Amino acid sequence: MAPALCANQAPVPPPAYHRTLSEALHLDALTLVTRLHLLETCRVAVHLARRRCPPALPAGPGGAPRVYSEDALLLLALRRTLWRLSYQELHDWLCAWPALALACGLPLGADGRPRVPSKAQQSKRLRAAGAPASEMLFVLLVRAGLRQGLTRGRDLIIDSAPILAWRRADPDAAVGHAPAHHPRPLLRGYRLHTLLCRGTGLPLLFHLSRSPARTSTMHPSPARCWNWPFVCSPCGLGSCVWMPATGDSS
Numbered sequence: 162m163a164p165a166l167c168a169n170q171a172p173v174p175p176p177a178y179h180r181t182l183s184e185a186l187h188l189d190a191l192t193l194v195t196r197l198h199l200l201e202t203c204r205v206a207v208h209l210a211r212r213r214c215p216p217a218l219p220a221g222p223g224g225a226p227r228v229y230s231e232d233a234l235l236l237l238a239l240r241r242t243l244w245r246l247s248y249q250e251l252h253d254w255l256c257a258w259p260a261l262a263l264a265c266g267l268p269l270g271a272d273g274r275p276r277v278p279s280k281a282q283q284s285k286r287l288r289a290a291g292a293p294a295s296e297m298l299f300v301l302l303v304r305a306g307l308r309q310g311l312t313r314g315r316d317l318i319i320d321s322a323p324i325l326a327w328r329r330a331d332p333d334a335a336v337g338h339a340p341a342h343h344p345r346p347l348l349r350g351y352r353l354h355t356l357l358c359r360g361t362g363l364p365l366l367f368h369l370s371r372s373p374a375r376t377s378t379m380h381p382s383p384a385r386c387w388n389w390p391f392v393c394s395p396c397g398l399g400s401c402v403w404m405p406a407t408g409d410s411s
Contacts, residue, residue, distance in 0.1 A: 173258035210293035233266035248280030
């Protein structure tokens with residue numbers, strides 16, 4: 162009975178300051194998930210990621226069984242990123258819109274309502290899953306966008322931006338120059354190089370590297386960038402322009 166009742170529920174908008182994406186797409190979140198088959202796409206991404214990078218050995222006996230699947234949590238992470246929500250905001254949104262929670266693959270509880278992971282569960286499971294599933298989801302979404310004509314990939318821009326390390330003890334992070342508008346001259350983290358379609362602004366490739374001390378020596382050439390993870394055919398690709406982050410040129 163609960164799923165049938167949820168299907169007739171009116172769309173519940175996200176917080177007011179996060180509604181720009183829905184207005185730009187002219188789609189509510191439930192229509193976006195179902196029409197683009199995002200849950201099935203996340204399931205394929207998890208499967209392919211496990212083939213390339215086998216998961217860690219399972220824990221020993223004991224403890225509570227896992228309730229939420231990897232593909233459902235990956236879809237939640239995607240929606241949280243698209244709408245720029247916090248873990249708690251996403252949790253509250255799913256609780257207020259049971260139909261959306263069911264479309265995201267969340268299981269039903271004993272009371273007939275979907276069980277929604279808490280912000281602590283979302284964060285813990287996301288860290289445990291690592292990057293492979295998210296990277297594979299990016300590849301699948303880019304290929305789907307190319308097939309459906311959402312992006313062409315003919316007039317390209319290479320952008321570069323710094324990303325702060327999630328933790329101070331991150332062993333892979335490095336110290337590099339910050340953009341001119343940043344209050345601190347140096348930042349500890351990484352450098353994200355993104356290949357963008359100039360016409361749509363959508364990403365096609367990305368390469369995450371350690372943040373170098375001088376970014377001018379790390380500008381990749383258009384030919385070198387195609388050695389990055391391969392997601393689209395190079396046939397018909399047009400000009401490629403390097404767009405350094407503000408204040409990085411030296």
